[in-house]
Amino acid sequence: MNIRAFLVLTCLWSAFAQAELSIQITQGVDNPIPIAIVPFAWEGDGVLSEDVDQIVMDDLQQVGEFRALSPGNMLSLPNEEREVFFRDWRVLAQDYLLVGKINRAPGSQLVQVQYEFFDINRELKLAGEILTGSVTQLRDIGHEISNVVFELVTGTRGAFTTQILYIVSEQSTAGQTVFRLEKADYDGQRAQVLLESNEPIMSPSWSPNGEDIAYVSFETSLPRIYTQNIATGQRRQITNYPNINSSPVWSPDGTRLAMVLSKDGSPDIYVQDLLNNELIRVTDHPAIDTEPAWSKDGQSIVFMSDRTGQPQIYQMEVGASSFNVERLTYDCFQCMKGQFLPDGVNMVHVRRETRQSPNYQIAVLNIETLRVITLTNTSLDESPSVAPNGSMIMYATKFGGRGVLDAVSIDGRVKFRLPSLNGDVREPAWSPFFN
Amino acid sequence: MNIKSRNVWRARIVFVSLLAFTACSSTGDTDEGADAEQNGAGSGATNTATSSPDSGGGQLTQEEIRAQSALRQTVFYFEFDIAEFKPADRDTLAYHARDLAANPNKRIRLEGHADERGTREYNLALGERRANGILNYLIVNGAARSQIEMVSYGEERPAQSGQMESAYSSNRRVEIVAR
Numbered sequence A: 001m002n003i004r005a006f007l008v009l010t011c012l013w014s015a016f017a018q019a020e021l022s023i024q025i026t027q028g029v030d031n032p033i034p035i036a037i038v039p040f041a042w043e044g045d046g047v048l049s050e051d052v053d054q055i056v057m058d059d060l061q062q063v064g065e066f067r068a069l070s071p072g073n074m075l076s077l078p079n080e081e082r083e084v085f086f087r088d089w090r091v092l093a094q095d096y097l098l099v100g101k102i103n104r105a106p107g108s109q110l111v112q113v114q115y116e117f118f119d120i121n122r123e124l125k126l127a128g129e130i131l132t133g134s135v136t137q138l139r140d141i142g143h144e145i146s147n148v149v150f151e152l153v154t155g156t157r158g159a160f161t162t163q164i165l166y167i168v169s170e171q172s173t174a175g176q177t178v179f180r181l182e183k184a185d186y187d188g189q190r191a192q193v194l195l196e197s198n199e200p201i202m203s204p205s206w207s208p209n210g211e212d213i214a215y216v217s218f219e220t221s222l223p224r225i226y227t228q229n230i231a232t233g234q235r236r237q238i239t240n241y242p243n244i245n246s247s248p249v250w251s252p253d254g255t256r257l258a259m260v261l262s263k264d265g266s267p268d269i270y271v272q273d274l275l276n277n278e279l280i281r282v283t284d285h286p287a288i289d290t291e292p293a294w295s296k297d298g299q300s301i302v303f304m305s306d307r308t309g310q311p312q313i314y315q316m317e318v319g320a321s322s323f324n325v326e327r328l329t330y331d332c333f334q335c336m337k338g339q340f341l342p343d344g345v346n347m348v349h350v351r352r353e354t355r356q357s358p359n360y361q362i363a364v365l366n367i368e369t370l371r372v373i374t375l376t377n378t379s380l381d382e383s384p385s386v387a388p389n390g391s392m393i394m395y396a397t398k399f400g401g402r403g404v405l406d407a408v409s410i411d412g413r414v415k416f417r418l419p420s421l422n423g424d425v426r427e428p429a430w431s432p433f434f435n
Numbered sequence B: 001m002n003i004k005s006r007n008v009w010r011a012r013i014v015f016v017s018l019l020a021f022t023a024c025s026s027t028g029d030t031d032e033g034a035d036a037e038q039n040g041a042g043s044g045a046t047n048t049a050t051s052s053p054d055s056g057g058g059q060l061t062q063e064e065i066r067a068q069s070a071l072r073q074t075v076f077y078f079e080f081d082i083a084e085f086k087p088a089d090r091d092t093l094a095y096h097a098r099d100l101a102a103n104p105n106k107r108i109r110l111e112g113h114a115d116e117r118g119t120r121e122y123n124l125a126l127g128e129r130r131a132n133g134i135l136n137y138l139i140v141n142g143a144a145r146s147q148i149e150m151v152s153y154g155e156e157r158p159a160q161s162g163q164m165e166s167a168y169s170s171n172r173r174v175e176i177v178a179r
Helices: A003-010 A052-062 A086-090 A135-154 B006-011 B013-023 B029-041 B057-072 B087-102 B120-140 B165-171
Strands: A024-027 A033-037 A066-068 A096-104 A111-119 A124-133 A163-171 A177-185 A192-197 A201-206 A212-217 A224-229 A235-237 A245-250 A256-261 A268-273 A279-281 A289-294 A300-305 A312-317 A334-340 A346-352 A361-366 A372-374 A382-386 A392-399 A402-409 A415-418 A424-430 B075-077 B108-113 B148-154 B173-178
Touching (some): A033 A052, A052 A066, A052 A135, A096 A135, A111 A135, A124 A135, A177 A201, A192 A212, A212 A245, A224 A245, A224 A256, A245 A289, A256 A289, A268 A289, A300 A334, B075 B087, B120 B148, B120 B173
Parallel strands (some): A033 A096, A289 A334, A382 A424
Antiparallel strands (some): A024 A415, A111 A124, A163 A177, A177 A192, A212 A224, A334 A346, A361 A372, A392 A402
């Protein structure tokens, strides 16, 4: 349990954005796993600012695979192991049980959250520990408990302590458009403004260790690539080439940025070394080449090109001859914004099936079997970003005329939405794991 | 209709407008309006566009009126997924080019835009391709490269919000902005 990481992270949340996002589950699975999460007892004075058991419940239900029992239907309300009677939960047809209590840590301002997690059918305690942190870290502690529960039940590492970057544009009272780069928990909570500008901000992306970000800002009136350290806020302008400078994406080892530059006439893919600033040209074609994404091994880059007349997705090795290009998509009118899932075989992308219907949807192509699964059924879906555990894809779409962020499970069965209170929200970038 | 690559575009710069006459004959509602306005302003200018504005004393005033009228049009609209400007805008753009040639200290900025359909990065590139087409046409017609700055905003600065064709067609544009 890495509470030290929590301390470091949460100290950074100095400014909270007004426009927080809150989650709505728009589509769940048919047979979710029944889990009972008993309200945690608070044994200190006053009222806690966060409801830890509710945070865990929200986490597990948002990903759609769990259904939490309403506390009103519980036969008992245990807070620790000696109060648990498995038959109370078996008659309610529950598979799992989470109990806990919160105390003030002796002689400090910190709180201790003790939780225990049980398999009801096997009458077995699967996990239990005490997490200590400040009151402002209760959300982190809740998400950490969700990670433990999720991994024990599904076998997949939980991504509940990850974060997202996204762009918001909003009309100011003066009628001007204001652009913000924000960071929030994966569920949209605790949003923080990282950059605000009267000029567009685009293409946020994370460094592989989650400590730095890269993005495009038009603050000089021209699109230029910047990096920014999250902890210190220190910024660095990476590019100042003529014309388009866009789509910065960190290599898996964190030493290079793939990017798009049109300094030589048309947009092409380049790779810049972040230490010695050496620039390598990857593609060389008079058509539009853009939207680079690294392969898992960092040897090659997936990108979009309209060299055959319409956008399709291609792949080539960094440093290879520009003739040595492999085309990955064929059966769509336009296929764009390709990015491999952690398995390296499935590639999420934006897909427009036919010329006649300009609907853009999120789909996954298995490049070995060539099977395509279309995950969304709205028409203006873009900017897919994959959770680091590969379980969900967050993307931007329109709802009620405004930009919103949706997430869909990798099998398309579960969807949830992070609606914004203000402005257009877009270009989500899901963080890596932070430890 | 395929979007022509920039090199192909360059090579065919003279032919594009002829082709486009037949290829892009149907336009959206807003575009029709823009065309009508532009055609009204430049009516009868088609045949005289290539003649020198200072050729005849009697025609000068009329030609000046035409030029001023043409220079007032600073927004040029595009078809969906199409990077070539409309043939109807050719004469107006030629006036802009000659104005730049006649005023070497004048500086403009070409701002390319796209509607929101399609990915943001592709639209950024598409906005640049549209601005590039006009840039090349201005240079061919006498403007100096150093007078023109070019930027694409892609879909980031729509002229009109909303998910209807009227918004989309007013967002697919290149704007000439004085600097």
